[in-house]
Structure formats: structure tokens, C-alpha cells
Amino acid sequence: MKTQRQIVAFGGGGFSMESGNPLLDDFTCSLTGEARPRICFLPTASGDADHYIVRFYNAFRDTAFPSHISLFRRERGVGNIRDHLLDQDLIYVGGGSVVNMLAVWRAHGIDDILHEAWERGIVLCGLSAGSLCWFEHAFTGYQNETSLVTGLGMLPFGNSVHFEHGSDRHRQFEKYLSGVKGEEAPAGEGRTVGFGVTDGAALHFTGTELAQVVASRPEARAYRIDDRSGKIRTTQIATRHLGSPAHVPLVAPPSYAWSVPSALAV
Amino acid sequence: MVSRLLLMGGHEFDRLDGNEVLCDLILELAGTASPRVCLLPTASGDPDDQISRFRRSFGSRGAEATDLSLFRLGDSPVDLETYFLAQDVIYIGGGSLLNLVAVWGAHGIFELLREALEAGVLVCGQSAGAMCWFERGITTSSGTPVMADGLGLLPGSLCVHYHRDPERRATFLTEIAAGAPSGYGADDQTALLFEDGEVTRAVSARAGAGIWKVTGGQDGKATELSLEVEDIGRSEVSSGPASSIDDFRELNRWRTGPGIGRGR
Numbered sequence: 235m236k237t238q239r240q241i242v243a244f245g246g247g248g249f250s251m252e253s254g255n256p257l258l259d260d261f262t263c264s265l266t267g268e269a270r271p272r273i274c275f276l277p278t279a280s281g282d283a284d285h286y287i288v289r290f291y292n293a294f295r296d297t298a299f300p301s302h303i304s305l306f307r308r309e310r311g312v313g314n315i316r317d318h319l320l321d322q323d324l325i326y327v328g329g330g331s332v333v334n335m336l337a338v339w340r341a342h343g344i345d346d347i348l349h350e351a352w353e354r355g356i357v358l359c360g361l362s363a364g365s366l367c368w369f370e371h372a373f374t375g376y377q378n379e380t381s382l383v384t385g386l387g388m389l390p391f392g393n394s395v396h397f398e399h400g401s402d403r404h405r406q407f408e409k410y411l412s413g414v415k416g417e418e419a420p421a422g423e424g425r426t427v428g429f430g431v432t433d434g435a436a437l438h439f440t441g442t443e444l445a446q447v448v449a450s451r452p453e454a455r456a457y458r459i460d461d462r463s464g465k466i467r468t469t470q471i472a473t474r475h476l477g478s479p480a481h482v483p484l485v486a487p488p489s490y491a492w493s494v495p496s497a498l499a500v
Numbered sequence: 501m502v503s504r505l506l507l508m509g510g511h512e513f514d515r516l517d518g519n520e521v522l523c524d525l526i527l528e529l530a531g532t533a534s535p536r537v538c539l540l541p542t543a544s545g546d547p548d549d550q551i552s553r554f555r556r557s558f559g560s561r562g563a564e565a566t567d568l569s570l571f572r573l574g575d576s577p578v579d580l581e582t583y584f585l586a587q588d589v590i591y592i593g594g595g596s597l598l599n600l601v602a603v604w605g606a607h608g609i610f611e612l613l614r615e616a617l618e619a620g621v622l623v624c625g626q627s628a629g630a631m632c633w634f635e636r637g638i639t640t641s642s643g644t645p646v647m648a649d650g651l652g653l654l655p656g657s658l659c660v661h662y663h664r665d666p667e668r669r670a671t672f673l674t675e676i677a678a679g680a681p682s683g684y685g686a687d688d689q690t691a692l693l694f695e696d697g698e699v700t701r702a703v704s705a706r707a708g709a710g711i712w713k714v715t716g717g718q719d720g721k722a723t724e725l726s727l728e729v730e731d732i733g734r735s736e737v738s739s740g741p742a743s744s745i746d747d748f749r750e751l752n753r754w755r756t757g758p759g760i761g762r763g764r
Contacts, residue, residue: 281545281571306545306596309640331571334603341602342642375574 237355240265241368241388241439244361245395245431247450249293250286250329251361251484256293257450257476258436262359263298263324265438271323275302278338279330279363282306286328298324305338316347324357327364332372333383335363345386352388359436362395369393371414371428373407380406389442390417392428392459399457399468404430408466411459417442424462431456433484435473447473451484501620504529505653505694507630509660509686509711510594513553518689518705518733523557525691525703525732526589529622530563535588539567542603543595543628546571550593563589570603580607584616594627594660597648598641601632610651627660633694634658635681638672645671647680654697657683662712664688672714676722682715690729704729 242262249259263271275290277283282304294300303318304311312318319325325348327335339345352358358368366372371392372385380403382392392414394407407430416427429437429444434454438445447456456471506529511522527535539554541547546569558565568583584590590613592600604610617623631637634650636657641648645668647657659672662685669685676682684692689706692699702711712724 279571281547281569283545283547306543306599308596308643313643331574333606334571337602337606338599341598 239352239355239388239439239441240357241352242357242359242436243365243368243389243393243395243429243431243439244359244436245365245397245454245456246329246361246433246484247436247454248359248361249289251433252450253289253293255450258434258448259293261436261448261476262326262357265357266323268323270298272299272301272321273324273326274319274322275300275326275328276344276360276364277302277328277330278305278344279332279335280328281330281334283330290326290328305342305344308342315342315344316350319344319347319351320354320356322351322356324359325351327358327360327367329360329362329364332363332366332374332385336367336383336385339367348386349388358388365395365431366393369429371410373403373410373428375403380410382410389439390415391426394428394430397430397432397455397457399430399432399455399470404468408459408468412461412464412466414461416461419458419460424460424467426458427461427466428459429456430459430468444471447471449473449475451475501618502695503617503620503697504622505617505633506622506624506691507633507658507686507694508624508626508689508691509630509662509709510664510688511626511691513550513557518709520557521705521732521734522689522691523561525705526591526622526624527558527561527563529693530588532588534562534564536586537563537565537589537591538583538587539565539591539593540570540609540629541567541593541595542570542609543593543597543600543632545595545599554591554593570607570609573607580609580612581615584612584621585619587616587621589622589624590616592623592625592629592632594629596641597628597631597637597639597650600628601649601651604632604651610653614653630660630686631658634683636675636683638668638675640665640668647671647675654694656681659683659685659714660688662687662710673722673724676714676716677720679716682713684727685712685714685724687711689733702727702729703732705733707733 247258280286367385369385369389370387371382373394411427414427416425419426432455434451435449435456537558551567555565632650634654635652638659639648687709689709690704693701711727
């Protein structure tokens with residue numbers, strides 16, 4: 235009986251960005267406790283882009299039972315979305331526009347189903363938009379104007395992906411977080427209000443507690459942002475490198491990868 | 501300025517069955533030599549293939565064709581208001597009515613398009629992109645045909661692909677009979693032109709394609725009244741062989757169908 239609630243929020247990485255380096259994806263699959271997990275891909279944030287869906291199947295067809303749900307083509311896909319999602323071991327959310335994804339999810343009631351899946355112990359994961367969505371406050375750079383968007387809120391923190399420590403975006407994020415409630419930080423360090431995660435690092439939460447930070451590449455980092463009586467402080471979190479495969483270059487996240495020709499285009 | 505909406509029961513950027521005639525009509529209504537025409541493909545998730553077919557279709561007719569992808573705004577930011585107001589024509593593509601309304605809501609698109617309409621920009625739409633202007637439409641956004649809310653700029657309801665999709669029409673008739681706002685049933689390759697909210701033209705670009713005014717009667721039944729439509733089809737392209745339409749639909753089903761990677 236799986237009842238542990240688990241979320242793995244990638245700063246960036248996995249099959250979408252690290253073709254040939256499956257460390258983050260393998261780690262996430264291992265959390266399901268299944269030798270061959272059922273994984274459903276939600277590519278909503280990309281507008282259900284064909285080429286992205288094909289890449290998902292290519293990444294998981296040998297090691298899992300992959301499926302996907304296209305909310306733009308429901309007349310042709312999975313019949314009962316709720317039943318299908320609740321029958322998974324892992325729900326994997328792709329990158330793209332977090333604003334559009336949340337709007338579409340809410341229109342189809344996916345937000346409630348994902349909450350239910352989480353409570354039932356189905357592992358939830360994703361990168362970029364698919365990482366931001368699990369948090370209460372998703373920090374996005376939409377239209378070059380940064381903003382905090384209200385996510386699904388399983389995790390009562392802010393989250394910033396593709397994070398660069400010390401950047402303008404980082405300072406902007408800190409500023410936004412000064413108004414956020416957060417949860418108690420480790421002894422004497424105030425409240426944790428947010429996380430910043432670079433490409434290749436992932437936050438693994440059990441319940442709403444950060445259990446560990448894992449990484450698919452040695453340079454990947456994650457940061458905790460605490461509010462110490464009104465003063466915002468960013469500290470690096472110890473990261474566990476999952477292995478040392480041959481170094482593969484990162485590619486841009488899926489929202490930037492539109493020029494990739496669709497494998498299904500005719 | 502007169503606000504003009506050209507709403508089509510079904511239209512594709514290909515050479516079949518009067519689709520080209522409708523493109524010509526759009527450009528004729530634009531009224532300038534090389535109009536700026538932009539596509540909003542939101543309802544189908546901004547897919548590359550629809551965008552390239554649009555660009556080819558309108559680009560080859562001398563229009564300056566661009567697209568606005570709300571799923572890619574993070575990569576190429578634009579000032580939406582300025583962009584819309586700079587167009588002669590804004591074309592709203594088809595897809596999921598539910599998703600179109602949701603995503604537009606997140607970006608305030610409806611308000612911006614209304615402003616563009618009032619400024620004299622011709623707004624066209626097909627399928628979901630046509631139904632969204634009414635109070636209600638019949639959508640398959642959730643799998644099976646159901647009546648869903650549009651943005652309500654025009655009163656009443658619209659059902660597209662009227663005779664191509666019998667279940668859609670049946671749902672529409674049932675809903676109207678049950679008291680839903682009366683409206684129009686429009687076949688593929690037909691269009692209604694609304695000027696300041698009034699129908700001023702009803703056209704058909706394909707032989708046999710029509711538009712019906714559907715109202716609820718006192719006896720609890722829906723009544724369909726055929727509208728008189730202006731035949732704008734060219735004889736040499738109208739009513740192409742059924743087999744080619746079927747081939748095309750089969751191609752479309754294959755291209756957009758589920759089960760990718762499952763050894764289809």
C-alpha cells in the first residue's frame with residue numbers, strides 16, 4: 235500500500251533536457267517501488283506538442299508503461315481522465331507555459347485529480363512548468379515580466395526553476411518571497427519561504443518536507459530561501475549526485491525547443 | 501468603425517472543397533492590397549503544422565501572415581495590444597473551445613480582441629474559433645459533444661461542423677429544445693458575417709453546405725430553418741470527390757490520434 239505523498243520537482247533536466255542522462259528520471263521512477271512503473275505524461279504546458287510526446291515515449295517505452303493525456307484532443311484520447319491518472323505509479327508533467335497549463339488544467343478539473351493522486355501516493359514529478367505547478371507560488375518570467383503565479387499548492391513554498399544564484403531574477407524572486415507565509419525552517423533559521431533549483435537538480439519532497447536534493451550533474455545546485463524575522467536569506471542545500479554518466483550537454487527546456495520538427499508531421 | 505466578425509462552420513488551410521474561396525473572401529473583406537493577417541492557434545495548442553499551413557495559404561495570396569502563440573510568449577515577448585491593433589485580419593483557429601476560453605482568460609485576450617474589433621480589425625474564426633464569440637457552443641473539448649460557454653460577445657449559440665458531425669447536431673438540437681439560447685448550425689465551408697452584431701451576409705463555398713437558424717418551439721422541440729446563403733463556391737473546386745475528403749480526414753485522424761508509440 236503506497237500512502238507516502240511524494241513530489242520530485244526538477245529545476246530542469248530529465249528526458250526533456252538531458253537526452254542520454256537518465257539519472258533524474260531513473261531516480262524518480264525508483265521512488266514508485268515498481269520495477270516497471272506506469273507513467274502518464276501531461277504535456278499540457280507545451281500545448282500537447284507532438285514532438286515532445288514522441289520524446290517521452292522514446293525515453294520510457296523500454297523501462298515503463300508510458301501513456302499520455304492530451305487535453306487539446308480529448309475526443310481521441312484516454313476516455314476517463316480521472317480513472318486513468320489514478321491508475322498510475324508516476325505522473326510526469328512537461329515544461330512550457332505554466333500560466334497556460336494551470337488555466338487548462340483548471341478547466342478540465344485536472345487540479346483536483348492531481349491532489350487526489352498525491353494523497354494516494356502516486357509520485358508526481360516534472361520540470362520547468364511541471365516543477366513550478368506543485369508549489370503555492372510559481373515564479374515565472376513570462377513576457378519578460380517576472381511574477382508569482384498561484385500553483386496547485388501541495389507544497390506551501392515559492393519555487394524558481396532554471397535558477398541562477400545571484401542573478402537579477404534571483405533578487406526579484408527574493409523580493410516576492412518576503413510576503414509569503416512558508417513553513418518553519420531548520421532550527422533557528424526562521425521560515426522557509428521558497429526554493430531555487432538549477433538545471434540538473436531536483437527537490438524530493440515527502441509530504442511537504444524536503445527529504446533530499448538529488449542531481450544528475452556535478453554542477454547542479456539547489457537553494458533554500460528563508461525569512462529570518464523579515465530578512466530574506468538564500469542558502470545552498472547539500473546535493474547528492476546520482477552518478478557519473480558520460481557528460482552530456484543540456485539542451486534548452488521544451489518551451490524553447492519548438493523548432494524541433496514533429497516526428498508525426500506529414 | 502463597424503466591428504466585423506466572419507465566423508465559419510469549418511475551414512482548413514488546404515485546397516479542398518471551397519477552403520480557398522473562403523481565404524479569398526477573408527482577403528477581399530480585409531480590403532487592402534497586402535493585408536496583415538495573424539493567426540491565433542490557441543485552441544489547438546499552437547501546433548507547428550497548423551501555423552505553417554496558415555502561413556503558406558495566406559502568404560501565397562500576398563498577405564503578411566504571422567502568428568501569435570500564447571504557448572511561446574515566454575520565448576518571444578510581444579506587446580499584445582499593439583500587435584493586435586496593427587493587424588488587418590485576426591484569424592482564430594479551431595480546436596478545444598474549453599482550452600481556448602481558459603487560456604485567453606489567463607492572458608486577457610478577449611478584451612484585447614474586442615478592442616481590435618472596435619478599431620476596425622476584421623476578426624475571423626472557424627470551429628472553436630467561431631463558437632467562442634457566442635454565449636454557447638457545442639464542443640467536444642471533453643470527449644463527447646456538450647454545450648459549453650463561449651465569451652458571449654454575440655447573443656445565442658453556434659454549432660459548427662453541422663452535418664459532418666451528426667452527434668454534435670443531435671446534442672445541439674436537444675439543448676435548444678431544452679431551453680438553451682437559439683442559434684445557428686453551420687456546415688463546414690460556410691460563413692456568417694456579423695457587422696456590429698447583426699448578420700449581414702451568409703455564404704456557402706461548397707455545394708450542399710448550408711446554415712440553419714435553430715430555435716426552440718413551444719412544443720419542446722427544436723426547429724431548423726434553412727438560411728438563404730450566397731453561393732460563393734467556384735464550380736471547378738466545389739463538391740470534390742467524397743473519397744478525397746475521406747482520405748484527408750483519415751490522414752488527420754492518423755496525424756492527431758492517440759496511441760503514439762504504441763505500435764499503431
